[in-house]
Amino acid sequence: MYCCNRYCMGDYMEDKRGYLRLIDSSHIENRIYFMNHTFNGMFYLDVEDFSVHFVHRFSNGQDDALSMSSVNLACGDIIYFFPAKANAIMGYDFTRQQERIIPIQYFQGENCMLGGIIRLGDIVYMFPSDLGKGIYRFDLQTERIDKEVELSRLFESGFACGNIFIRDDNCALLSMAGGNKLAEVNLQTKEIVYSKEFGEDMRIFSVCFDGKHYWILPEGSTDIYEWDIEKDTVRIYTNENAVWGERQDVAYSNLVFLENEILVLNCHMQNILRINKEKKTIGEPVPFPEGFEIVKNKFPGRPVCEHYVVLGDKILLFPGNGNMLLVYDIVTRQMSGKDFSVSPEEDSVLQKALKESFMREDSFKERDSLWGRLEDYLYIVKADKGSDSISFSGEQSGKLIYQNCQNQV
Numbered sequence: 001m002y003c004c005n006r007y008c009m010g011d012y013m014e015d016k017r018g019y020l021r022l023i024d025s026s027h028i029e030n031r032i033y034f035m036n037h038t039f040n041g042m043f044y045l046d047v048e049d050f051s052v053h054f055v056h057r058f059s060n061g062q063d064d065a066l067s068m069s070s071v072n073l074a075c076g077d078i079i080y081f082f083p084a085k086a087n088a089i090m091g092y093d094f095t096r097q098q099e100r101i102i103p104i105q106y107f108q109g110e111n112c113m114l115g116g117i118i119r120l121g122d123i124v125y126m127f128p129s130d131l132g133k134g135i136y137r138f139d140l141q142t143e144r145i146d147k148e149v150e151l152s153r154l155f156e157s158g159f160a161c162g163n164i165f166i167r168d169d170n171c172a173l174l175s176m177a178g179g180n181k182l183a184e185v186n187l188q189t190k191e192i193v194y195s196k197e198f199g200e201d202m203r204i205f206s207v208c209f210d211g212k213h214y215w216i217l218p219e220g221s222t223d224i225y226e227w228d229i230e231k232d233t234v235r236i237y238t239n240e241n242a243v244w245g246e247r248q249d250v251a252y253s254n255l256v257f258l259e260n261e262i263l264v265l266n267c268h269m270q271n272i273l274r275i276n277k278e279k280k281t282i283g284e285p286v287p288f289p290e291g292f293e294i295v296k297n298k299f300p301g302r303p304v305c306e307h308y309v310v311l312g313d314k315i316l317l318f319p320g321n322g323n324m325l326l327v328y329d330i331v332t333r334q335m336s337g338k339d340f341s342v343s344p345e346e347d348s349v350l351q352k353a354l355k356e357s358f359m360r361e362d363s364f365k366e367r368d369s370l371w372g373r374l375e376d377y378l379y380i381v382k383a384d385k386g387s388d389s390i391s392f393s394g395e396q397s398g399k400l401i402y403q404n405c406q407n408q409v
Helices: 008-015 149-153 348-360 362-369 374-383 394-408
Strands: 003-007 026-028 031-036 041-046 052-056 071-075 078-082 088-093 098-103 114-120 123-128 135-139 144-148 161-166 171-176 181-186 191-197 204-209 214-218 224-228 233-237 252-257 262-266 272-276 281-286 293-296 305-311 314-319 325-329 334-338
Touching: 026 071, 031 071, 071 114, 078 123, 114 161, 123 161, 144 149, 161 204, 171 204, 181 204, 204 252, 214 252, 252 305, 262 305
Parallel strands: 003 293
Antiparallel strands: 026 031, 031 041, 041 052, 071 078, 078 088, 088 098, 114 123, 123 135, 135 144, 161 171, 171 181, 181 191, 204 214, 214 224, 224 233, 252 262, 262 272, 272 281, 305 314, 314 325, 325 334
C-alpha cells in the first residue's frame, strides 16, 4: 500500500530537494543517463552507489523537459533526446561537453509528439503519435532529418501510434494508441505487410514484447492479453481483486519479463503485481518499501511505475510520481528504495532550474485544501522578488494569508 496524500511542494520548500522523473534512459558503462521531466535537466545515475549527478541544462528555452524527451538513444559520444512535444531533437556530446539542437523541419504543427522510434543502422525512423502528420528519418551520421514520403502515405488516415517494435531486420510492428489495431510495416519495401484488429471494445494503452509473444495492456480494463502473432491466438489474464489508486482509467504501464516471473508495473493500480501463467491471473502484489509515497505534481496522470533497467540480479524501477528509486531483487523477490532527488545547492545552473520548477508546480496550491502554505508562498516571493512570472488569485492568496496568520495567533 502507498500513501496518496502527500503534496510535494511543501516538501520541496522544507528540504529544498526535487524528485526526478524519467520515461527513458541510456545505460552507458556504469552510468544511466536520462532527461528529467519535472524541469529542464540532464542527469546520470551512478549504478555503483546510486548517486545522482547533474550534467546539463538545455538552452532551447523549454522549461518543461517532459516536452523535450519521450525516448533517447546513445550513438558514440552523443546521446539524442527525441521529443515528446517539441520542435527539435536535443543532443549532448560528452567529448566536447556541448549540446546539439537539431530542428525538425517540415513537420505539420508547432511541436512533434513522438509515439516511438526505430533504429536501423545509421537511420532512426521517427513515428509521431499522429502518423497522419508524416514519418521522418534521422541520419545519425549527418544529423539530417527528412520526411519519409512513401511510409507517410501508408498512414494518411491518421493512425495514432502508441508502441513500435522491430519484428525482424526490416519490419516494425505499430500499435494504435487508444484503438484496437496493430500494423506491421516493412521499412524497406514501404508497405503494410500485416494488420490485426481486435474487438471493438479493445482500447490499447501499451504493448510489450517478451521475445516471442506480444502482451497488450488495455485502457479501461484490468485484464492483460497475450497475443501469439504466429498462431494468431489470444490468452487473457484476469485480475479478480483489482485495487485502484486515485485514477481508474489505465491499470498497467509496463511488464518486466524475468526468467521465473513476470512483474506488472502499475500505472494507476495500487501495487506492482505478478502474473500467474498457470492460473492465467494477475494479483500477487509486490510490497513497496517503507516510506514510499506518491508525490503529486503537475503530471498527475503519469504512471506510478513505467520505466525500468535490468542490472544483473536487480531491476531498477523509476516511478513516474514516486518519492524514491525502487530496486527489485530478483533472487529475494523483495523491493528496496533509494533516494532519487537533487538539491539546488549542488550546482548554480541546477539551482535556477529547480527554482523555476518550484514556481511552476501547481500542486503546492493544493496543500491543506488551499493554494499552498504561507511559507511556500513567501519562499517563492523571496526567491523571485520583482518577477511577474507567477500569477496568484488575490482572493485565494488573501484567504490563505488570513487563515495562516490566524493560526499563528
